[in-house]
Amino acid sequence: MKQKKQNLTIYCLVFFILLVTNSGFAKKKNVSNTDEKLFSGFSLKLGANKWIGSIGFDLGLKPWLALGLEFQPYFRSFKSETDPVFKTSEITGNIFLNLKAGYPVGKLIKSNTLRFLKPLKLYGGIGAGTKISNFTVTMSGDSINDFNLRFAWHMIFGAEYPLSKISIILEYQPVKVINKDLEPSTVKSNYWMIGIRF
Secondary structure, three states: OHHHHHHHHHHHHHHHHHHHHOHHHHHHOOOOOOOOOOOOEEEEEEEOOOOEEEEEEEEEEEOOEEEEEEEEEEEEEEEOOOOOOEEEEEEEEEEEEEEEEEEEHHHHOOOOOOHHHOOOEEEEEEEEEEEEEEEEEEEOOEEEEEEEEEEEEEEEEEEEEEOOOOEEEEEEEEEEEEOOOOOOOEEEEEEEEEEEEO
C-alpha cells in the first residue's frame, strides 16, 4: 500500500509540473474548437505497481467520443528461495477494444490564474477483450508450458494535457480477468499509467 501511494504521488507531481511549466502554451492553444477530436492517434504508456506497458490507437468518432484498440504486454517471473530448481515465468498481454468519452475542462475555466489548465481534458471509458498468456513452470530442468486465452475487461479514468506536438497522459485502470480455474474466478489488478500521445 505504501509503494502504491508513493507511485501515485510521483505521477501526480510530474503531471502537475508539466501543467505549470507549459502555462505559456496554454494561453496560445485554442481549446474552444467544437470540431476538435479529444482522442486521436497513437499512445505509449507505462504502468507501475506490477509494471505493464501499453500501445494504443484511438479514433475520434465525435469531438467527445472515441473508439480505440489497446495492447498491454507484460512479463512476470517467480523463483523459489527454498527450492532453487523451481521457477515460473509468464509472457502475457491484454488486448482491449475501448470506448472513451471526455470533455475539455478548459472551457469551464475563466480565471487567468488557472489558465495553464485550459488545454486539460478529462475522460473515462470502458474496454473489453482478452488476456493472452503463456505460462511456463520449470522444475529440475523440465519445463511445462500452458497457453490460454481468457476474457478480460477494464475501466479507464484519465487526464490528457496537449503540448505543442504531443500530449501527456495520466490514467488509472482497474483490470479484471476471468479465470474459472481459480477461486474466486475474477483476478483483479489496478494500474496507474503515465504516457504520451502522438
